[in-house]
Each structure stands twice: as C-alpha cells, then as structure tokens.
Amino acid sequence: MSDLLKVLEIDVGNTQLKWxxxxQVGKTPIQRATTAAFLAGEVSATAFSGVSRVRVASVASDEIxxxxxxYLQAICPQVFFAQSVAQMYGLVNAYETPEKMGVDRWxxxxxxxQRQRSSLCVIDCGSAITIDWVDTHGLHLGxxxxxxxxxxxxxxxSNTARVKFNTQGFNWNDSPGSTTDACVKNGSCYVLGALAEKIQRQADEKKTQSIVVTGGDGHFLIDYLRTAQWEPELVMEGLVWADQFSGVGC
Known part of the structure; x- marks a missing residue:
C-alpha cells in the first residue's frame, strides 16, 4: 500500500453493509450498519477523512x-466496484455469463x-448460504x-397459518424442540448442521484440500466441519486482490 495510504473497504449485502x-499502520475493526442508515448519513464520516481510495463489493440493487x-465519490473520487469476471489469478469462473455471479461469491x-492454490470449498453463510467448489487447477466446479x-x-x-414463533433471540441448538418456537429454530439448526456434515463428507470423497467458511452465521457451522477454516473477512480480502488485478489498487 505504498501509494494508497488510506483505503476504505466496504462489503454491501442485501440490507446491511460492513466496512x-x-x-500503513493496520486496519480498523469491522463496523456495521444498515445500507439505508449509511446512505442517510447516519454513520459519522469522520473516520473516512483522508481516504485515498474506496473498494466496494456489493450484491445490492443497481439503484442502491x-x-x-x-455518496462515496463525495468522500473520495477513486471508487472501485468489484465485479465477477471470467478468470483472475488462475481462478476460472464456471458461469457462462460471469458477471451474473454474486460478487461476494467470486x-x-x-x-x-490466493491463499491455498489447491482444491477448496468456500461456504458463505449470510442471508443466503452459498457453497462453491474449486479444483486444484483453479477451475470453479459450480x-x-x-x-x-x-x-x-x-x-x-410467512407461508404458514399456524406456525408462529418469536423471531427475537437465537441460540444454536439442533436438539428436538418441545414448543413451536424451539421446533422451528432448532429445526433450522438441524438442517444446516446436516448440510455441513454432507459438505465435509463430499470434501473427504473429493480429497478437497480445504474448506473455508465466512459470513455472519458461518461460525455456527464450524463444529460440524472437521477441516474448516473460519475467515470472517474473506470477501474483503478478495476485494483487495480484485482491486490489484484492476491495475490501480495496491
């Protein structure tokens, strides 16, 4: 980062963003806000003063x-929005139309x-859960x-008349429930735990070298994945690589 002394990095989800x-000294802790609050100026821009470049990974709508x-160009004229592409650093996108892949997955x-240069599985646990497989040659297998x-x-x-439960508060528990509230919450844990166990079995069968987990709920799955690594800032790390590949970032 010899030329870009201060960089703002933003990961925009469906309703929330983090930055x-x-x-040159290091990086600040991750901060979070709703996208609406950020755009409304409810987040103090003091920490952004002196920023020389902004990097953005966004799965929000074109309008947002x-x-x-x-909004960001008013803070700094150099704003880089990452996009999914056909290939980068030896990683080959499986999509026929690469830009249609969510940039967070890419x-x-x-x-x-870039960390492993070997076969891998990436699990991103956010509003949706995405699971992607890459072979030892960097080919995205889907x-x-x-x-x-x-x-x-x-x-x-939303879709049942009588299944009502408290949406507030959550503790991971995959044991059978004895109330509707517990049955719904524990049932979702049971499903995702079973999913994680299947991913681990497939990774073993494929001899996949590593499983990397990210996303806000990713830490819930780690106990089910014997060989997984927990990397909460994985998308932002990829954002740095994409900006460098563009030939401007450093």
Missing part, C-alpha cells in the same frame, strides 16, 4: 449501488484460492445457493 479502513457510488473464492438460517425460519412464519 473497515486500512492504512448508484446511490452508494455518488471474491470469497478468489481470496481462498456451487449451490440455499436459504440462510433466518430465511429458513421466516419462510415458515
């Missing part, structure tokens, strides 16, 4: 991204690939997108 500031771009794979922990729970709340 950190990186400089354009609003975010305008950046997560990219960061894991993946899965399934509802995340809370989406599993709220789908029952």
């Amino acid at each position: 950190r500031v990186v400089d 991204n354009e609003r975010l771009r305008l 950046l997560g794979m990219l960061a894991a690939w 993946g899965y997108i399934i509802p995340g922990l809370r989406m599993l729970q709220t789908s029952l709340q």
Whole structure:
C-alpha cells in the first residue's frame, strides 16, 4: 500500500453493509450498519477523512449501488466496484455469463484460492448460504445457493397459518424442540448442521484440500466441519486482490 495510504473497504449485502479502513499502520475493526442508515448519513464520516481510495463489493440493487457510488465519490473520487469476471489469478469462473455471479461469491473464492492454490470449498453463510467448489487447477466446479438460517425460519412464519414463533433471540441448538418456537429454530439448526456434515463428507470423497467458511452465521457451522477454516473477512480480502488485478489498487 505504498501509494494508497488510506483505503476504505466496504462489503454491501442485501440490507446491511460492513466496512473497515486500512492504512500503513493496520486496519480498523469491522463496523456495521444498515445500507439505508449509511446512505442517510447516519454513520459519522469522520473516520473516512483522508481516504485515498474506496473498494466496494456489493450484491445490492443497481439503484442502491448508484446511490452508494455518488455518496462515496463525495468522500473520495477513486471508487472501485468489484465485479465477477471470467478468470483472475488462475481462478476460472464456471458461469457462462460471469458477471451474473454474486460478487461476494467470486471474491470469497478468489481470496481462498490466493491463499491455498489447491482444491477448496468456500461456504458463505449470510442471508443466503452459498457453497462453491474449486479444483486444484483453479477451475470453479459450480456451487449451490440455499436459504440462510433466518430465511429458513421466516419462510415458515410467512407461508404458514399456524406456525408462529418469536423471531427475537437465537441460540444454536439442533436438539428436538418441545414448543413451536424451539421446533422451528432448532429445526433450522438441524438442517444446516446436516448440510455441513454432507459438505465435509463430499470434501473427504473429493480429497478437497480445504474448506473455508465466512459470513455472519458461518461460525455456527464450524463444529460440524472437521477441516474448516473460519475467515470472517474473506470477501474483503478478495476485494483487495480484485482491486490489484484492476491495475490501480495496491
């Protein structure tokens, strides 16, 4: 980071975003806010003063991204939005139309690939859970997108007449429940625990060298994955690599 002395890095999800500031000394702890609050100026911009470049990974809508771009350009004119591409650093995207892949998936794979340079599985546990496999040559073998922990729970709340439960408060528990509330919450844990165990079996069968887990709920799955690494800032790490590949970032 010899030329870019202070960089703001932002990971934008469906409703929330998180950010950190990186400089020659180190990086700040991850901060979080709703995207709406950030765009409304409810987040103090004091920490962003002196920023020489902004890096963004966003899965938000085009409208939100354009609003975010305008907001960030008022802080710093150099704003880089990462995109999914056909290949980068030897990692080859399986999608026929690479830009249609969520950039968070691409950046997560990219960061894991740059670390391992071997066969791997990346699991990102956010609003949705994504699972992507990469072989030892860097070829993306495809993946899965399934509802995340809370989406599993709220789908029952939204689509059934009599399955009602308290959406506040949550502790991981996959034992059988004795109330509707516990049955729904523990049931979602049971499903995701079974999913994690299947991923571990497949990784063993494929002789996959590493499983890398990220995302807000990722830590819940670690106990089910014997060989997994927990990397909560994986997408931001991939964002740095993508910016460097663009030829501007450093």
